[in-house]
Amino acid sequence: MSRSKSRLSKHITWRRVARWCAFAVLFVLVAPVPIIIGLSVVQPPFTAVMVQQTVSRLFNGTRPVWPKHSAVSRDKISPNLRRAVLASEDDRFYLHNGIDFVEIDNALERRRRGGRLRGASTLTQQVAKNLFLWNGRSYVRKGLELYITLWLELILSKERILDIYLNLAEWGPSIYGAEAAARAHYGKSAATLSRDESARLAAILPSPRRWPPNGSVATRRAVTILDRMQYAAPKEEPKTASTSRSPSRRPQTTPTR
Secondary structure (H helix, E strand, C coil): CHHHHHHHHHHHHHHHHHHHHHHHHHHHHHCHHHHHHHCCCCCCCCCHHHHHHHHHHHHHCCCCCCCEECCCCHHHCCHHHHHHHHHHHCCCCCCCCCCCHHHHHHHHHHHHCCCCCCCCCCHHHHHHHHHHCCCCCCHHHHHHHHHHHHHHHHHCCHHHHHHHHHHHCECCCCEECHHHHHHHHHCCCHHHCCHHHHHHHHHCCCCCCCCCCCCHHHHHHHHHHHHHCCCCCCCCCCCCCCCCCCCCCCCCCCCCC
């Protein structure tokens, strides 16, 4: 009799564990959705990555603990910066649904030819990671990133996703958002950034803690970005390679994402 009760108790315990695990998975999958719906009208005041770095700075005794960050509306960010960021990070932004299979294929082809494998994360994927996840590389994080990316693309407009990115991207040690970046690096508002300043800020996005806007790496990358800024970010696939410049290449770099 006691053995039967023991087996029954273990069975109930495992059922409870399985139930709680199912609830946890369901929560993780559903929780981002209402938040993303809110993002259509509200600019998030902070991100998961900002919180992670704040905790790190707190334990390391680094000051300031909380990063410089000022969210501003779309009309207070220079169109130069919007175009420069797309030219640097995701020039096919309007052509994909959050996952750029063309860019992934290009990255794999360069690897097959002996080149260095570099990231092919889209702007939307970067927003998903910065808002909800953490820095680092793992299959779990990447899977969650792709899942959240699909929801972002389904619920928000492309321009809104770009707004969020510009207000939350890291542009230097403890510097987040276009307004804070413009003030910190150029002593002016984000609305008044020139083409060259915008290109230099966009150039440091892959490694903002190591590359200053006026450094050699940013200077070299800015040349390519300025060249791409001469035309609008494409919103439809080119019909032939001979009639349109290919939008799929990004300025060469070694990204940290």
